[in-house]
Every structure is written in structure tokens, then in C-alpha cells.
Amino acid sequence: MSIEIKDIHFNYGKIKALSGIDINLEEDAVGLLGPNGAGKSTLLRILLGFLTPNKGEGKVLGYDIKLQQMRVRRYVGYMPEDDCFIPGMDAVSFTSYLGELSGMPRQEAMKRAHEVLFYVGLEEGRYRQLETYSVGMKQRLKLAQALVHDPKLLFLDEPTSSLDPQGRKEILELIKDISSKKDIQVLISSHLLSDIEFICSYVLILNKGQLAAQGEISKLKEIKYSLYEIKIKGDAQGFFQKLKRIGCEIENKEDKLLKVYMPPGKSPQEIFRIALEEKIQIRHFIKSQTSLEDFFAKVVGVD
Amino acid sequence: MTIREKGYSHWDGELSEKKFPWWPITRFGIKLTFKKKFFKIFFFSSLIPALVYLAGVYISERLEDFHFMIRKPEQFIQINPGYFKSYFTGDFLLFMMVMIIVFCGAGLISDDIKHNSLQLYFSRPLKKSQYLLGKASVIFFFLFLVTLVPGLIIFIMKLIFSGSFKFFISYPWLPLSIIGYSLLLTGFFSIYALFLSSLSKNSRYVAILIFSIYFFSNILYEIFSEVFKNQHFALLSLKANLQQLGAAFFNQNLPYKTSWYFSFLIIFSFSMLAVIYLKKKVKGVVIIK
Numbered sequence: 001m002s003i004e005i006k007d008i009h010f011n012y013g014k015i016k017a018l019s020g021i022d023i024n025l026e027e028d029a030v031g032l033l034g035p036n037g038a039g040k041s042t043l044l045r046i047l048l049g050f051l052t053p054n055k056g057e058g059k060v061l062g063y064d065i066k067l068q069q070m071r072v073r074r075y076v077g078y079m080p081e082d083d084c085f086i087p088g089m090d091a092v093s094f095t096s097y098l099g100e101l102s103g104m105p106r107q108e109a110m111k112r113a114h115e116v117l118f119y120v121g122l123e124e125g126r127y128r129q130l131e132t133y134s135v136g137m138k139q140r141l142k143l144a145q146a147l148v149h150d151p152k153l154l155f156l157d158e159p160t161s162s163l164d165p166q167g168r169k170e171i172l173e174l175i176k177d178i179s180s181k182k183d184i185q186v187l188i189s190s191h192l193l194s195d196i197e198f199i200c201s202y203v204l205i206l207n208k209g210q211l212a213a214q215g216e217i218s219k220l221k222e223i224k225y226s227l228y229e230i231k232i233k234g235d236a237q238g239f240f241q242k243l244k245r246i247g248c249e250i251e252n253k254e255d256k257l258l259k260v261y262m263p264p265g266k267s268p269q270e271i272f273r274i275a276l277e278e279k280i281q282i283r284h285f286i287k288s289q290t291s292l293e294d295f296f297a298k299v300v301g302v303d
Numbered sequence: 304m305t306i307r308e309k310g311y312s313h314w315d316g317e318l319s320e321k322k323f324p325w326w327p328i329t330r331f332g333i334k335l336t337f338k339k340k341f342f343k344i345f346f347f348s349s350l351i352p353a354l355v356y357l358a359g360v361y362i363s364e365r366l367e368d369f370h371f372m373i374r375k376p377e378q379f380i381q382i383n384p385g386y387f388k389s390y391f392t393g394d395f396l397l398f399m400m401v402m403i404i405v406f407c408g409a410g411l412i413s414d415d416i417k418h419n420s421l422q423l424y425f426s427r428p429l430k431k432s433q434y435l436l437g438k439a440s441v442i443f444f445f446l447f448l449v450t451l452v453p454g455l456i457i458f459i460m461k462l463i464f465s466g467s468f469k470f471f472i473s474y475p476w477l478p479l480s481i482i483g484y485s486l487l488l489t490g491f492f493s494i495y496a497l498f499l500s501s502l503s504k505n506s507r508y509v510a511i512l513i514f515s516i517y518f519f520s521n522i523l524y525e526i527f528s529e530v531f532k533n534q535h536f537a538l539l540s541l542k543a544n545l546q547q548l549g550a551a552f553f554n555q556n557l558p559y560k561t562s563w564y565f566s567f568l569i570i571f572s573f574s575m576l577a578v579i580y581l582k583k584k585v586k587g588v589v590i591i592k
Contacts, residue, residue, distance in 0.1 A: 045587070045588050048426055048587075050422070050425065050426075050586070050587040050588040051588060070428040070430070071428070073425075073426055073427055073428045073429075074318050074427075074428040075318070076426075078422075078426035080419070080422050080423070080426070082419045082422070083418075083419065084418055084419035084420050084422060084423055085418055085420060085423075086331075086414075086415070086418065086420045086423070087410075087414050087417075087418055088335045088338070088414075089331075093331075097327055097331060098423060098427065100327040101324065101327055101328075101424065101427040101428075101429055102318060102427050102428065103318035103319050103320065103321060103324075103428060104314075104316065104318060105316070105319075106327075108314070108316050112314055115311075115312065116311070119310070119311045145423065147311070149314070149318060150313050150314035177311070178311065182311050182313075183313070
């Protein structure tokens with residue numbers, strides 16, 4: 001993907017937003033995952049040159065993020081998270097206007113605006129004033145403006161936020177189509193794991209401004225731990241303590257369901273042994289499928 | 304609504320660095336302003352003084368034709384730098400300029416802040432100064448049409464109607480004064496409008512601010528000068544300062560008993576502070592601390 005950053009630090013006043021981020025990406029579609037406030041949008045804004053890091057350096061498409069921001073922005077498409085448009089315009093003029101600002105000739109920008117609006121499914125509403133657009137249409141429009149100048153790299157910040165299930169599915173399909181068939185690399189930031197799993201093969205997980213994990217999703221999902229779902233009856237305190245002592249992590253779910261992450265090399269029989277010692281009844285025991293969600297929960301920490 | 308009826312295809316052109324990357328911003332701003340209700344009425348009304356002054360030039364050269372209408376023709380219309388000064392610093396023209404910037408300037412930045420569109424601009428290869436220049440050029444366009452263009456036309460018409468270069472030889476600096484004062488008026492009003500436009504998300508509040516600061520500063524001057532019988536309070540008034548500078552530009556007697564240096568200092572300082580504020584305020588990301 002041609003994103004290479006080294007030891008990036010960024011603070012909002014006294015608050016540390018990013019701390020020591022090192023990334024080197026070459027994949028077609030990369031997910032930037034993390035809970036709210038993890039630093040995902042900040043990282044995207046640093047890559048675009050909106051924010052200057054307090055420390056560290058980086059390159060996007062071979063251009064320095066501190067010194068060559070204009071070049072980065074020329075070849076990168078950005079779909080912001082916020083609802084944003086320019087009042088007084090219809091979709092065609094909006095998209096071609098932003099194409100022109102990217103460096104396209106006027107006629108070409110206009111022609112291209114029609115093409116991308118067709119592509120994102122806004123062909124019928126392209127002459128409507130943007131003020132009358134629904135949330136779903138605005139999301140598509142944001143994608144169209146990010147694509148109009150045919151970028152080499154696309155930054156998508158929470159592209160499915162505020163969408164209904166059908167709209168979300170359609171936007172995700174579009175993004176998957178772009179990243180898999182159109183030779184445009186995509187960096188998608190989201191806190192929705194399913195979105196990332198649907199589109200990306202590679203993921204970066206940010207937590208509290210730090211890179212908690214990164215790698216191919218298929219490998220991250222490989223069982224480096226075993227996951228069991230159990231329900232118990234009895235005093236759980238001692239049971240939990242002993243499980244933690246052998247390296248397990250426990251997550252409380254709804255309906256008194258517990259998710260127990262067992263470290264490699266430990267047998268599930270340990271759970272039964274400890275339960276026996278603590279006089280706990282195990283009423284439900286299932287070896288669970290590990291998903292990205294489980295990995296994410298484990299990496300960002302479980303309350 | 305089906306998606307991808309037409310597939311995505313790559314654009315085979317080359318993205319280039321444009322000479323005037325801010326021009327699309329200006330073009331769109333001008334187009335949008337002309338769409339506004341009542342703007343055309345105000346704009347064309349602001350050209351009335353230009354037509355009147357142009358007619359004055361014509362009449363001054365054809366006094367014999369109008370002899371029967373005028374008692375003392377030699378005192379009737381004197382075309383000199385004072386004539387141009389009175390055109391540029393006339394209350395009506397200044398009022399119309401304020402009305403024009405209310406229409407075309409109030410929403411220039413405030414609408415972008417309101418609709419989060421600054422990040423769309425700055426995710427493009429566009430510098431902050433280019434964005435501001437694009438926005439300011441919208442105001443430049445309209446104000447030049449009521450200052451610089453009529454000023455130069457009146458000057459050229461004077462030469463054409465008189466059929467000689469005598470007027471130009473007498474006042475060779477006058478075209479420069481017309482250009483210089485038009486630039487000052489336009490530059491100041493552009494910065495004034497952009498600065499106020501960046502203060503609020505609501506363009507209506509901005510419009511009220513543009514209008515009220517200009518007029519209240521003058522009311523304040525009139526109150527203080529009446530109470531204290533001191534004309535130095537003219538420095539409080541934007542209009543008085545602009546008129547004072549107009550007189551200085553056209554080498555005429557100053558209308559207020561203060562030095563034009565102070566007026567220049569006030570207008571210049573205000574403009575500089577506004578530019579510094581604009582550079583800080585306008586950015587792709589709003590950081591909420």
C-alpha cells in the first residue's frame with residue numbers, strides 16, 4: 001500500500017493520541033480497527049497532512065507526510081467520517097468541483113463526475129441539491145468525491161456510519177469492488193469488525209493510541225489461544241482468580257455467559273479441574289469459533 | 304437503487320499542478336452569489352453612481368449643449384482628482400459595497416464551517432492561502448466591478464470626450480490612485496468579510512455583523528465627536544478612515560482633522576490581525592480540546 005511510518009507520536013494538548021506507531025503496508029485493503037478514541041482518525045489525518053506529528057516520520061505513496069503533503073493529497077482520495085458537503089450544489093457540480101481542485105481539467109472533471117456518480121449509484125439523484133440528500137446518499141456522494149480524481153490510495157473513515165443495513169451492505173460491496181478489482185488500495189478505518197472482515201485481508205488494531213496488533217486477518221484468527229464459552233453456578237471469585245493465574249482471560253457476556261481465552265498449551269481440562277477445586281458447577285461448556293471480534297476483544301483488553 | 308450499473312474505469316489523464324488552483328472556488332462563489340435573491344438588484348443599483356459620474360464627465364465636455372440649463376457653467380462640473388475622490392468615497396457607494404459583501408461574503412467561510420467542508424478542500428492539493436485567495440477573489444470580483452472598473456472607465460471616457468491627453472498630462476498619477484484606492488477598498492472589505500465569516504457557523508449572524516460593525520463604528524464616532532467636540536474620534540469609524548484614506552490617495556483635503564497615517568495604521572492593523580486569525584482558524588481538522 002506504500003504507507004510507511006516510523007515512531008509516530010501525536011498529542012492533543014496533554015492527551016496522547018498516538019504513541020510510537022510503526023507501520024509498513026503493502027496490501028490492497030487494510031483495516032484500521034480500534035475502539036472509539038483509539039486514534040484511528042488521528043492517524044488518517046496525519047497521513048493526509050492535516051496534523052503534523054510531534055515526533056516520527058512517514059511516507060505515503062513515496063511522498064513525505066511532513067514535507068510533500070500536496071503531493072500526497074493529489075494521489076489520495078479521502079472520505080471523511082463527518083457529514084460534509086458544500087451547500088448550493090448538486091452532486092455533479094460538487095463532484096466535478098472537487099475533481100478540479102484535485103488538478104483535473106474542468107471538462108474532464110465534469111465527465112468523470114458523471115461516471116463516478118453512476119458507479120456509486122447516484123445516477124438518478126445527481127442533479128438534486130445536496131441539502132435534500134438522505135444520509136445514505138451523502139455517504140455515496142462522499143465516496144464519489146474521493147474517487148473522482150482516480151486516486152491510487154483511498155482513505156475511508158468510518159464509511160458505513162449512520163447507514164441502514166441495506167445501505168451498509170451496498171457501500172461495503174462497492175468498497176470491496178474498488179479494493180479487489182480496481183487496482184486502488186484502500187485503508188479503511190472502522191470500529192465495526194464485520195466491515196473490516198468483509199473488505200480487508202490485513203488489519204491494524206489500535207488501542208489507546210498504540211498499535212495493539214497487526215497482521216493478516218486469517219493469521220490473526222488462527223488459534224493462538226483457545227476460546228471457550230461457559231456458564232457456571234457458584235462463587236466465581238476464586239474460580240476467576242485461579243483461571244487468571246494460569247494465564248486465562250475472562251470476558252463477561254450477556255446471560256451470565258463467560259468467554260474464557262486459554263493460552264496455548266493449556267488443556268480445557270484445567271477449567272474443569274479448577275471448577276472442581278472451587279466447587280463450581282459448569283452448566284454450559286462450548287468450544288467457540290474464534291473470530292476477529294474475539295481477537296479484537298483480547299487485544300484491546302476486556303473489562 | 305441498483306449500484307454499479309456502470310463499472311468503474313480508471314481516468315487516463317494526468318493530474319496537474321494548476322497555475323491558479325483557487326480559481327474553481329472563485330468561479331463557484333461568483334455563480335452562487337448571482338443565484339441569491341435580491342443580489343442582482345443591489346449589485347446593479349451600486350452601479351448607479353458610476354453612471355451618474357459618467358454622465359457628469361459627458362456633460363462637462365458638452366457644456367455648450369447644456370448651456371440653457373445651467374446658470375454658471377464654469378462652476379458646474381470640474382473634472383479633477385476631487386471628482387474621482389467624491390465617487391470613490393461617496394456614502395452611497397460605500398453603503399452599496401457593504402451590501403455587496405453582505406450578500407457575497409457572509410457565507411464564504413461560515414457555510415464551509417457549518418457543513419464541515421473545509422476538510423474536503425484541504426484533502427485536495429490546496430494550500431490554506433490558496434483557499435483564502437479563492438474566497439477573497441469572489442469579493443474582489445464584485446467590488447472591482449463597482450470601483451476599479453468604473454473608475455478607469457470614467458477616466459478613459461474623460462480622455463475620449465475631451466479628445467486630448469491634456470487631462471492625463473495634468474494628472475498622470477490619477478490612474479495609479481484609482482487602482483491603488485480600489486485595491487485598498489477591495490482588499491480591506493474582502494479581509495473584513497472573510498474574517499467575520501470565519502467567526503460563526505451561521506451566515507445570517509455574519510451578515511448582521513458585517514452590516515452592524517460598519518455602521519455602529521460610524522455612529523460611535525458621531526456620538527463621541529458631538530459629545531467631546533473632537534474629530535479625532537473619526538478614527539473609530541471604518542467609513543471615516545476609508546474616506547480619509549480616499550482623500551489622501553487622490554491628493555485632496557482631508558475630510559477629518561486627523562492624520563491619514565493613523566487611518567492607514569488602523570485599517571492596516573485590522574487587516575493584518577484578521578489575516579493572522581484567518582490563517583489560524585481555517586484548517587482541515589477542528590480539534591476539540
